[in-house]
Amino acid sequence: MESSSTPVIKIQHLNHFFGRGEQRKQALFDINLEINAGEIVIMTGPSGSGKTTLLTLIGGLRTVQSGHLKFLGQELCGASSEQLVQVRRRAGYIFQAHNLHGSLTALQNVRMGLEIHPQYSVAQMKEMAINILEEVGLGNRLNHYPDNLSGGQKQRVAIARALVSHPQLVLADEPTAALDSKSGRDVVTLMQKLAKEQGCTILLVTHDNRILDIADRTVYMEDGILKSNTMATAKD
Template sequence: MHSDSIVSIRNLNYYVGAKPLRQQILFDINVEVKPREIVIMTGPSGSGKTTLLTLIGGLRSVQEGSLKFLNQELRGANEKQLVQVRRHIGYIFQAHNLLEFLTARQNVQMSLELWKDIPEQEAKAKAEEVLEAVQLGDKIDLHPQKLSGGQKQRVAIARALVSSPRLVLADEPTAALDGKTGRTVVELMQRLAKEQGSALLLVTHDNRILDIADRIINMEDGHLVSKMLTKK
């Protein structure tokens, strides 16, 4: 495992429930993600993909094995340390999770409020700039109910990328979108991630977008079963 990896996972196991009913969800996971790398994780529903994503994102606690983010070991990390980690990660979910009472700009700007040292004017300008980048410059003052599904998902991408995270985690980001819109959305994520030097880890069932990956990993029943390298 190289020290320049953004994510470095060794012998990771994960369980749910209490003994004797405890169930193992992830088995001996070993994987790493490098800067600017786009990794797609595929596999059937219930195979453990989202569980792995939430562990990497500091949204669950590591139980067994090693999970390092930017060389910091997350096993044994306390809540305060996990909050610090989350600052460097952008999250994009299938449901865009936008706040209906905020405009597109306010939804994006909210992401910067974790960073106490960014003045409001700067946060506002940054939010507008990234909405411009996702081709929503003319929609910044609209509330989510006035936006289409694809536009809402682009606001969610802008929100994930506005703080220039080191890692972007996306869980089924195209599931609710038609093929053309889904393609536009992932190409946008790909371009912005590469420009910012972020790594992108994407969980998807959408075979139409697999070609954007530098690498595809496959999860089955809690095991990473194959690592197929895609041709660039």
């Protein structure tokens, strides 16, 4: 068991490269970052600055090549594929394009978020999926297919799917990009509320200046370098 003071994420001297030979290009340069349990951290920065690369490395979706990246004490540099699978089970993901399955209902999409967790029975999975869909305000849309939901509703299904298994870390990449201002705000407020209730940590990449105030801390990336790491001013 890791102690409660172990950061959820601890990154030291992380570098990342794409391509080989003459095409080889460095995308991340000596990244150092710690994220603590329960924090909401927003990552901003221009297009191409390395935000998605960093997010996918943290989530075990890409191989860590150089430096140290610990997820709940587990070193991901040199981790086996089985260890990476374990990491992915402990994180929830929300992307800009919600990535819902069009042929599955809202309820079935959310239940999928539990299918990699063998400890739950079919009945438990259904109950947990219904409960979280009710929490995100979609209790009356359980059997709707994504095509019959608005953008904001689809993103709420994606949030429900990411959070249904109570992950310790939620990684969100531009979750409001496809939404109008009001829906975008509603979606992040909901993420914030659920994360606080579940005690989970959120790392959210965004260009959306309207939602920066939900962060406990903002980190800024530029040209593959983590340029600033600022605590938010105290919220009332």
